[in-house]
Amino acid sequence: MATVDTAKDAAVLAAHAVEEEGVRRRDFIHVATISFAGVGAAAVALPLLGSLSASADVVALSSIEVDISKIEPGQAIKTSWRKQPVFIRNLTPQEVKEASAASLDAMRDPQTLAERTLPGKENWLVTLGVCTHLGCVPLGAAAGEVKGEFGGYFCPCHGSHYDTAGRIMKGPAPTNLAVPEFSFLSDTIIKIG
Amino acid sequence: MIRIFALLIGLFFSGMLLLSFAIGAYTAATETVAETAEHKFHKHAKAVSFAHDGPFGKFDRAQLQRGLKVYKEVCAACHSLNQVAFRNFAEIGYNEDEVKAIAKGWPAETPSVDPETGEASSRPAIAADKIPSPFLNEVAARAANNNALPPDLSLMAKARHNGPAYIYSLLTGYQNQPAALLKKFPDSKTGEGLYYNPYFANLNIAMAPPLNDGQVTFDDGSPNSKAAMAKDVAAFLTWTAEPKMEQRKSAGWAALIFLLIFTGLAFMSYKAIWADKKH
Amino acid sequence: MSFPWAQVYAPKNPVMQWVDERLPLPRFIYNAVGAGYPVPRNLNYFWNFGSLAGAALMIQIVTGIILAMNYYASTDGAFNSVEHIMRNVEAGWFIRYAHMNGASFFFIVVYIHMFRGLYFGSYKAPREMIWLLGVVIFLLMMATGFMGYVLPWGQMSYWGAQVITGFFSAIPVVGEPMRQWLLGGFAPDQAALGRFFSLHYLLPFVIAGVIILHVWALHIPGSSNPTGVHIKAQSDTVPFHPYYTAKDAFGLGVFLIIFVAVTFFAPNLLGHPDNYIPANPLSTPAHIVPEWYYWPFYAILRAFTVDFGIPFSGFVIIPAKLMGVLAMFGSILLLFFLPWLDSSPVRSGNYRPLFKKFFWFGLIPCILILGVCGVMPAEEPFVMLSQIAAAYYFAHFLIILPIISKIEKPLPLPNSITEAVTGKPLEMPQTAAA
Incomplete structure (x- = not known):
């Protein structure tokens, strides 16, 4: 069972x-x-x-070549790279000397001029024309524009003053004007990006 | 009421259609429609096969490069390729420096503005540029081509029925006008400045036969008969029209396989849910 | 109407309970497409096409929104912007081809859905409102599809716009001003392209709104079924979820397999090569052909070749062109009157021997013939064929259907859905209770 x-x-x-x-x-x-x-x-x-x-055609334009042969010492030009303004400034020997000698202690974002330019070409300062505070375009690149208290760039939006090497000296911006990647293809042509 | 209206409208429309039909049928029976030379002598594209045909087909890079050479040395004299940029040639197997060299050495230059004077000018092309047109504008193109406009070729392989085969057939299809055609349609003699080509819609094309045997020399010594070059350039133009074809097919296979599994699972799910319900 | 045995939403999850008490959206969905909606148990695969049409609309809206981000509605830029999408935008070729073929598949699905309604009498009382809203959706789809086809601004886009707006010029007196008003000019140009783009973006959302009304109207009497017999008891139905959600998921899979096969392996199969040639107002293509889904209507438009007037006097009352336009619109508008033209109380064509013959051997072949004639050049024998087929089309709906619905002897209907499915008579609720 x-x-x-x-x-x-x-x-x-x-x-x-x-x-x-x-x-x-x-x-x-x-x-x-x-x-x-x-x-x-x-x-x-x-x-x-x-x-x-970003679409393929936008990415393809991410580097540009600029002819700088027409920029006299003391002058600057404004050009456009990746749809943003870029300042290319030919510093006078006097400006180079002063900017190199400037004390880093007083700076918010300490950097020497040599760190912001290419060796042997310290007179060529290439920076983005975008204020590091809130993205306005600073004045000072075109002839006749206010250059601020330090003779470089001045951002009219909230009063940031940059020196001739594009370093923040006064005002709300936290860092120096950004230096994009660039190189000299020849003495008169630089490639940005 | 609605049905009476419907009946009347229905009778009216159907009646008018049948009347149209009757008159059409009478006309068709009593009058013969004149045949045209295009009807009788137009030919469908030749059967030709390419490496990129079929759901698994891939472009033959070497063939595309040969096709580019044919385009550059022959077609580019008259035809633009304005949807294609030099940078796209990286996709057919050129490296960055080669692309730059092709752009720089292109027979036409990219229109620009003289930075000093502001006058219209031109400069050597860079990789990011679209391929410059051989003519400044349509008027210039027509003026140089006996008032015929050479069409842009970027999309030609998609803008014609059975495009790649059509391009191949057209390029290799030039011939003398058949005697039978002239006998039947004495008025249809190919006109001045036109060329007889049975693969062209109206049989008479304004483009002179563009390719001759041995016209372009390939670096690797590939055959350069007229037919071989026509096939190469047809493959190249297929790529310019559909540059994403390979991505499209491989993505298609992935999607299909995925969906087959999903649908199989969904079917089993559906059957399991309905298992105890007769329907 | 809600069936007394419909399941009631009772969420166990406290979060859902909390939401449901404040905004009964979960309950709404539960009752609309969840377990709270009892559906006849005997639906066949033709009943899948409603949800598929919804899926197709979603595909169009999602891909369309992304396309609109990269498209320029300008006569100079439209063609190139579409090519820009195809070549430069990441996965742009996929999105564009999916949208282009998605339109065709939307129409395929909707045509089968309409065919289902026509054959199984889904338009009859008490479901007339569902049908009327469906015809509205169809008209909106046709307008949307037409305007969308204009946007790439290729040769067929341009000449399609020229021809379709040309219909209006057939209307006496006001026709030509009306056409100019529609186009914002004398020929399709920037103004027309701009408004077509704007409306092409708007109308799909209007369609989505009318679909909500369509489904709302559906939930009043509940779904129809292949026998056309009313739901009588719980055993006639199953809850929508999981029974029909599972079936719809399977149907969606099959639909997507076919859609993907065409989109990825033959994306230009349903298109016309001429639309890869930029619009040229000075050169007309050899044959202007609309998209395939308009072919039958295009054939009806061209079928009228004789003016209506007093014979031999030369006095014309309605010119052939105007009649073609009226007939083309009429061929769709007559669908609005279908519920009252077909007065047979039997819904399903399966039980209507005479209706079935006319449907399968008259209407369907004629629509297919009209489709073929619509793509062919206006030559014989296609014109004559389209005249016969179009004559039948109108006769079928306006003359034959009202007559056969009066004289036909329908086959005996099953007493209930349950009986039709199981072969056993339905146990009526009161018997079951006793």
Whole structure:
């Protein structure tokens, strides 16, 4: 009898097990389907969001070449790089001397002129024309513009004064005018970016 | 009421259509439509196969480079390619310096402005520039080409039915006007300054046969028969029209395989949910 | 109407409870497309196409928003901006091809959805409002599709705009001023392109709004079914979720497989090569052909070749051109009257032997013939074929349908959905209760 009972029980248990197995397998399928749908949605979202990044033609223009042969000492030009203004300034020997000699102690963002220019070309100061405070374009590059108390650049938005090496001397801006990556292709042509 | 109106309108429209049909049928039965030379002698593009054909096809980079050479040395004299920039040539296997060299050495220069005087001028192209057009504007292009405008070729492979084969057929399809055509349509003689080509829609094209055997020499000594060059330039123009073709196909396969698995799972899910419901 | 046995939303999650008490949005969704909406258990795969149409609209809106970020609605810049998207924008080719083919697939899905409604009598009482709103959606889709096709400013875009707005010039007296008003000029130009872009962006959201009304109207009587018999008891229905959400997910998978296959491997299959040629107002393409989804209507437009007037007097009352325009609009507008033209109380075509014959051997072949004639040049035999097919099209809806709905002897209907499915008669609720 006992054997029969056990066999019966075993059969019932087995049947239960099959049922449970079935239930679990079904759940697994639903979970898998929903997970796949989620992964698919993410896989579609990626290119859609990626399309917002800089397009190939914009990236292709990320470096420019500028002819600087016409900039006399003491003058500066404003050009555009990556849709932002860039100041290229030809410092006079006097300015180079003073800027190199300036004491770093008083500066908010201490940097020597040599650190901000290329060796042997210390008279060529290339900076972004974007005030490091809130992004206005400082004055001082064009002839006749206010150059601020330190003879470099002056930002009219909130009164930041930069010296001839584009270093922040006074006002709210936290850092010096940024120096983009640049190099001399020849004595008269520089490549920015 | 609505049904009476509907009946009247239905009778009117259907009646007018049947009347149109009757008159059309009578006309068709009594008058023969004049055949045209285009109808009789136009040919469909030749069957030609390319490495990029089919769902797995990829561009043959060496062929695209040869096609570029043919375009540069032959087609570029008249046809612009204004959707393509020099930097795009990196995609057909040139490195940065080679791209710069191609841009600098391009037969046409990029229009610009003289920085001193402000007058229109030109400068050597750089990699970021689009390929400069051979002519300043449409008037200049027409003036130089017997009043025919050489079309831009950037999208030609997509702007014609069966584009790549059409380009190949057109370039290799010049022939003398068949005697049978002149016999049947004596008025259809190919005009002055036109060339007979059965693959062109109206049979008479203003472009002189552009390719001759051996016209372009390839650095690697690849065959430069007329047919070989036509095929190379057709492949190149397929690339200019559809530069993302390879990404498209590989992304397509990934998406298809993913969706097949998803749909399989969804089907099993659907069957499992409905397992106990008869429907 | 809500069925008394519909499940009631009772969230276990306290957050959902909290939200539901303050803004019953979860409850709304539960009752709309969740377990709270009882649906006939016997729906076939044709009932998948409603949700697929919604999915297709979403694809269009999402890809369209991104395209609009990079598109310039200017006659000088539009063509090049589309090429810019295809070449320079990251994944731009994918988004553009998906939008371009998505339009076609939206129409394929909606045509099958409409066909379902026509065959299974989904337009009949008490579902007339659903049908009327559906026809409104269809009209909006046609307008949106047309204006979208103009935007790339290729040859077919330009000449399509020229021809379609030219319809209006067929209207006597006010036609030409009206056309100039629509275009904002004498020919399609900057003004037309600008307004088409603006409206092409707006109308999909209007469509989405009308879809909400369409689904709202659906939930009043509940979904129809292949037998056309009303729901009588709980055993006739299953909850929408999970039964039909699972089925719709599977259907969506199949739809996406076909959509992806075309978009990635034959993206220009459904387009016209001429639209890769920039618009040129001085040169007309050899054959102006609209997008495939307008072909049947284009064929009807061109089928009228005879003026209506007093015979042999030369006095014309309605010129052929105007009649073509009227017929083309009429062929869609007559759908508004369909619920009252077909007065047969039997909904499903499966139980209507006569209707079924006219449907399968008359209407469907004629629409297909009109489609083929619409893409062919206006030559014989296509003109004559389109005249016969168009004559049948109007006769079918306006003459034949009202008549057969009167004279037809329908087949016996099943007593209930449950009976149709299981073969066993429905146990009526009161019997079950007893």
